[in-house]
Structure formats: structure tokens, C-alpha cells
Amino acid sequence: MDRFVIRNPKSHKIQDNKGKPKSKGQATLHSLKRVVVLEDIKRWKCILELPNQTTENLTDALSQLKKKIPSEEVIRSTKIGEAVENLQIHSDQKVSELAKEVHTQWETFIREKRCKPTIEVRCDAATEKLRGNARRMLSDILGNEAGDSLAECIEREVFHQSSRLINVHYRKTVRALVFALKHKPEIRAQVKDGHLPVNQLVQSHKK
Structure with missing residues (x-):
């Protein structure tokens, strides 16, 4: 979606203080307020x-x-x-x-x-299904009642840092996080008690 841009009509060019056309740049679709x-x-x-x-x-x-x-x-x-x-x-x-x-x-x-x-702007059904599987794996490892909400936050952060794509980086990062949370209890504890913010956790395991 970021490839779609909004361009100003050529007849409405902005001029600088010398009267010359001034480039205003382009606005991505996602940058628009509505x-x-x-x-x-x-x-x-x-x-x-x-x-x-x-x-x-x-x-x-x-x-x-x-x-x-x-x-x-x-x-x-x-x-x-x-x-x-x-x-x-x-x-x-x-x-x-x-x-x-x-x-x-x-x-x-x-x-x-x-x-x-x-x-x-929404995700398609196939993407949501794959993401749901990733959340379930993370939730199973985190356990307890807070596991689902924390797992959702972690997965959404992975998706965000993967440019909203289910690509090789997304899959590798999810696998790295599942492994770390499963086999490194100190990391799991830090994430669950808030001492290790979700964005930092994902960034440190980003592939």
C-alpha cells in the first residue's frame, strides 16, 4: 500500500520566495489522516x-x-x-x-x-490465518491468562517490524522468539513482568 502516493496537480505548484516552483514532495497513502x-x-x-x-x-x-x-x-x-x-x-x-x-x-x-x-486497510484472510498460528505458538509458551494478550502484542510488533508482510523476516523472527521464550526462562520472565518491552524484545530477535 505504501507504493500508492498522492500527487499535487501540476497546476498547483508551490513557489519559493524567488517565484520558482518548489517541490513539496509526495504523501504516502498511509500518512493521510483519514x-x-x-x-x-x-x-x-x-x-x-x-x-x-x-x-x-x-x-x-x-x-x-x-x-x-x-x-x-x-x-x-x-x-x-x-x-x-x-x-x-x-x-x-x-x-x-x-x-x-x-x-x-x-x-x-x-x-x-x-x-x-x-x-x-485490512489484512487478507490467508495472512490473518498465518498470523493466528504464530500467536497461538507464542501464547502456548507464555501461558497463564495474560499469555494471549501478550502473545498478540508480540506478534503484532513482529508484523509491524516486517513491513506488514508475512515474509522470510517475519517467519524467522517468530521462530527465533518462540525458541528464546521457550528455552530462556530469564527472557520469558522479563517480558511477562514488563522489564523487557515488547518492541525491544522483537528488535533484538529480528532476523
Whole structure:
């Protein structure tokens, strides 16, 4: 999807202070505020809801969410609205204020422009099936009730760092993580108690 770009018409070129045409560059489809990638929404939701999450990861996810305006249907179906709303009372002031900004921005836009269409980008069924298998393997190793949500966060981070593709890097990284979490209890413990953030775990095992 990133190959599709939005180009300004040639008749609307921007000029510099010398009157010469000035290049503004190109905007990728994903950079547009009303283009909502459901995978990104679900990944950010995982980050916001994961226990023992770092303040840095929370503020980064909220900052990314602030750049997007999901439809009311997406906010409700993914429950991303609830995740953002819950952080409005977070103990860290920066996190709580950013969550309030995101919540207010979405609420205002939906109230004023409820009928405006949204472009939603989804994964195909075959991709979701393969990803589901990866999550189950990770969940089996992590165990307990938190295993499913943590496994989902790990898998979504792998997918994100693999450029949203089920490619050789994705498969090798999943295998490396399964091996590490299964045979290295110290890593498994650090991930489960939040001392090793998911993004750092994936980055350190990226193939």
C-alpha cells in the first residue's frame, strides 16, 4: 500500500520566495489522516492495554493515534476508544494529558463530521490465518491468562517490524522468539513482568 502516493496537480505548484516552483514532495497513502490501517489501530491498542507498559511506549502510541481520525465504527469495534479513555487517569501526567487530547480530538471530529467516509486497510484472510498460528505458538509458551494478550502484542510488533508482510523476516523472527521464550526462562520472565518491552524484545530477535 505504501507504493500508492498522492500527487499535487501540476497546476498547483508551490513557489519559493524567488517565484520558482518548489517541490513539496509526495504523501504516502498511509500518512493521510483519514486513512486508517486497522492493523496499526489494533497494535496501538495492544500497547496501551499491556500491563507494565513503559511511559515512552504509551506516549509514542498515543502520539501516533493523535495523527489519525478513525471512524466511529472502527473506534467501537476495535475498542481503541476504551483503551484511550482508560489512560486519561494514568499516573503519568504526560500520558494522561495526551490521552485526553486524543479522546477530545476524536469525539469532536465524530460529532461534527460523522458521515465523512474513512478508508480502512485490512489484512487478507490467508495472512490473518498465518498470523493466528504464530500467536497461538507464542501464547502456548507464555501461558497463564495474560499469555494471549501478550502473545498478540508480540506478534503484532513482529508484523509491524516486517513491513506488514508475512515474509522470510517475519517467519524467522517468530521462530527465533518462540525458541528464546521457550528455552530462556530469564527472557520469558522479563517480558511477562514488563522489564523487557515488547518492541525491544522483537528488535533484538529480528532476523
